[in-house]
Amino acid sequence: MKSIAIDGPAGAGKSTLARRIAGELGYIYVDTGALYRTVALYLLRQHIDAADTDKVEAALPGIRVDIRFEEGLQQVYLNGENVSGQIRTPEVSMMASASSALPAVRRFLLEQQRELARTHDVVMDGRDIGTVVLPQANVKIFLTASAEERARRRYEELMEKGQEVTFQDVLRDMKQRDAQDESRAVAPLKPAEDAIRVDTTGDTLEQSVARMTGIIRQRLA
Numbered sequence: 001m002k003s004i005a006i007d008g009p010a011g012a013g014k015s016t017l018a019r020r021i022a023g024e025l026g027y028i029y030v031d032t033g034a035l036y037r038t039v040a041l042y043l044l045r046q047h048i049d050a051a052d053t054d055k056v057e058a059a060l061p062g063i064r065v066d067i068r069f070e071e072g073l074q075q076v077y078l079n080g081e082n083v084s085g086q087i088r089t090p091e092v093s094m095m096a097s098a099s100s101a102l103p104a105v106r107r108f109l110l111e112q113q114r115e116l117a118r119t120h121d122v123v124m125d126g127r128d129i130g131t132v133v134l135p136q137a138n139v140k141i142f143l144t145a146s147a148e149e150r151a152r153r154r155y156e157e158l159m160e161k162g163q164e165v166t167f168q169d170v171l172r173d174m175k176q177r178d179a180q181d182e183s184r185a186v187a188p189l190k191p192a193e194d195a196i197r198v199d200t201t202g203d204t205l206e207q208s209v210a211r212m213t214g215i216i217r218q219r220l221a
Helices: 014-025 032-045 053-062 090-099 103-119 129-133 147-160 167-183 205-220
Strands: 003-007 028-031 065-070 073-078 122-126 139-144 196-199
Touching: 003 014, 003 129, 014 028, 014 122, 014 205, 028 032, 028 073, 028 103, 032 053, 032 065, 032 073, 032 090, 032 103, 032 122, 053 103, 065 103, 090 167, 103 122, 103 129, 122 129, 129 139, 139 205, 147 167, 196 205
Parallel strands: 003 122, 003 139, 028 122, 139 196
Antiparallel strands: 065 073
16 A cells, blocks of 8 residues: 655645545545544533543543545544534634644554555645654655745635634634644654655645645656
């Protein structure tokens, strides 16, 4: 099985690009961030603070996260409920950033991610795919863009969904999440030593897809 690891900060477009690239290559797309967001949603629903590590760890056995591919799209289920449309709010994002830093949460989801790569050709995106989850991935890309560019993209996405947010709030949350992801003790956000850095600031979606697909095909040749 071949695997493509795409890492990078929040709002870099990892999910959108990874999904398109997987389609181009005929691989399965795995949005690992959705797994962590699903755990975060459960913790929020149970009113569990990510800082209370004992409560978080005690809650994990009660969480069942399933990935299903329906009509070619990844759907994420929490204890049998499709929560794919409920895990993209700023509140869930912040909880996911905090809870995903906990060793117990990372252990809980690590083997599930690796099993997908053992049984399928995958394009997998997240924060530590190339460094921790799939260190032997065939191609590793670290995808990034300026904080302002990433915040603009996220702001437009949230506005299209009818959520009332301001650009400044989104930018502040983006910078705060960057700081959390980069400074956490367990699997901090950083490029793998052999990752190719791709900055998409100012690029259109089609330009980014073309650049990354070209890099991947060249590396797989």
